[in-house]
Amino acid sequence: MNYQSLDSWQIDHQCPQCSAPVTLNEADRLLLCPYCRTKLYLVTDDHFQYCIPTKDSTRRDIIHIPYWRLKGLSFSVLAGEVANRFFDTNLLAIDMRGLPSSLGLRPQALKLTFASPGVEGRFLEPGIDARAVMQRIGADATCYHQAFIGEIISLIHCPMYLENNMLYDALLKRPVCPIKSEDMDGLLAKSHSQNWQIRFISTQCPRCGWDLLGEKDTLVLTCTNCESAWTCRGNAFESVEFSVITDTEPAPHYLPFWRMKPRIEGIPLRSYADLIRLGNLPKVITSAFEETPLYFWSPAFKVNPALFLRWSRQMTVFQSVEKKNSILPRTSLYPVTLSSDEAQENIMITIANLITEKRRLFPALSGIRIDLDEILLEYHPFAIARNELIHTKLRLSIDKNALVFGTQL
Numbered sequence: 001m002n003y004q005s006l007d008s009w010q011i012d013h014q015c016p017q018c019s020a021p022v023t024l025n026e027a028d029r030l031l032l033c034p035y036c037r038t039k040l041y042l043v044t045d046d047h048f049q050y051c052i053p054t055k056d057s058t059r060r061d062i063i064h065i066p067y068w069r070l071k072g073l074s075f076s077v078l079a080g081e082v083a084n085r086f087f088d089t090n091l092l093a094i095d096m097r098g099l100p101s102s103l104g105l106r107p108q109a110l111k112l113t114f115a116s117p118g119v120e121g122r123f124l125e126p127g128i129d130a131r132a133v134m135q136r137i138g139a140d141a142t143c144y145h146q147a148f149i150g151e152i153i154s155l156i157h158c159p160m161y162l163e164n165n166m167l168y169d170a171l172l173k174r175p176v177c178p179i180k181s182e183d184m185d186g187l188l189a190k191s192h193s194q195n196w197q198i199r200f201i202s203t204q205c206p207r208c209g210w211d212l213l214g215e216k217d218t219l220v221l222t223c224t225n226c227e228s229a230w231t232c233r234g235n236a237f238e239s240v241e242f243s244v245i246t247d248t249e250p251a252p253h254y255l256p257f258w259r260m261k262p263r264i265e266g267i268p269l270r271s272y273a274d275l276i277r278l279g280n281l282p283k284v285i286t287s288a289f290e291e292t293p294l295y296f297w298s299p300a301f302k303v304n305p306a307l308f309l310r311w312s313r314q315m316t317v318f319q320s321v322e323k324k325n326s327i328l329p330r331t332s333l334y335p336v337t338l339s340s341d342e343a344q345e346n347i348m349i350t351i352a353n354l355i356t357e358k359r360r361l362f363p364a365l366s367g368i369r370i371d372l373d374e375i376l377l378e379y380h381p382f383a384i385a386r387n388e389l390i391h392t393k394l395r396l397s398i399d400k401n402a403l404v405f406g407t408q409l
């Protein structure tokens with residue numbers, strides 16, 4: 001697959017302040033109005049919902065057919081390995097025979113709008129759960145554990161209309177499938193009105209009122225006035241504990257990682273010594289290691305799944321105890337595009353990836369319970385060399401193109 005060619009969807013919207021047209025990318029959380037300079041953060045209750053606009057404004061009888069939009073990283077622990085894949089698909093969200101099971105690439109070619117009560121037509125409620133659809137994507141009978149990480153689940157409403165007991169695609173004006181109008185009425189009657197209003201919240205620092213900073217797709221905004229970081233929960237920003245790994249001089253780039261201290265039951269994994277044994281790492285176990293608490297790291301950004309696995313493993317094996325402070329770097333901060341909840345799911349995958357005795361221990365994975373004692377956002381320093389970013393302390397490198405790809409995930 002050519003990752004670089006993947007486009008994210010574009011959404012047409014209006015600035016809530018001055019009504020100027022603004023185009024957003026699917027992953028954008030910040031709306032920046034180029035006209036009035038308003039900066040707002042986008043939130044929704046569950047899924048973002050989009051409509052495919054119809055050019056034909058005379059039609060009043062549009063029926064919107066729901067499709068799940070699913071995109072993310074999938075990891076499956078199989079008999080001898082941790083398999084990974086990137087998925088990017090859309091699938092019919094109702095159980096109705098004759099309808100196309102997928103919209104294909106069509107939404108990529110069109111600009112979408114946010115679904116809102118102002119959109120003309122009637123809407124069918126999804127009848128199939130998005131999680132159930134996703135399980136099918138990664139389904140494998142011999143799978144010991146499965147995780148979807150960094151997934152985007154959204155709903156896209158495809159406009160159709162009914163004429164003489166035939167459903168037509170409202171964009172292409174082509175027949176899709178026969179359906180009796182009373183059957184459709186039955187389905188529509190069962191659909192409740194949906195809660196799909198997107199909301200915008202102010203990007204002022206809740207602590208000091210300063211303007212919060214961040215890339216358009218970031219889940220964590222920062223305040224360089226009071227040195228704080230914020231993520232949105234519900235309708236409000238909540239403080240994120242963070243630290244910055246320091247070097248002799250400031251690095252040109254900082255990449256975010258989640259550092260987690262879990263409580264693990266079902267497998268002896270409490271100390272660094274336990275990790276050395278589990279992964280058969282080339283280290284001599286000292287009595288100090290038996291007492292050293294164990295941390296897990298996960299990238300706080302999206303990259304291709306193989307790199308994601310590698311970075312989680314490498315950083316966890318390093319157990320780096322570098323000097324740190326809580327002063328935000330004034331150089332480039334790579335956006336946090338993976339939430340702390342998603343990182344938590346990654347602990348199990350990292351454990352599976354580290355296990356050397358796969359045959360003996362993989363069946364035991366289902367008995368493992370993981371709770372978090374603490375989670376912290378860590379910004380790590382990176383220097384630039386040719387096409388790579390290099391961790392200035394650990395000397396690990398990441399291809400710049402991998403990050404470009406990550407912004408499209």
Ligand SMILES: [Zn+2]
Pocket residue numbers: 015016017018019020033034035036037038
């Ligand atoms: Zn504006």
Ligand SMILES: [Zn+2]
Pocket residue numbers: 205206207208209210223224225226227228
């Ligand atoms: Zn502040």
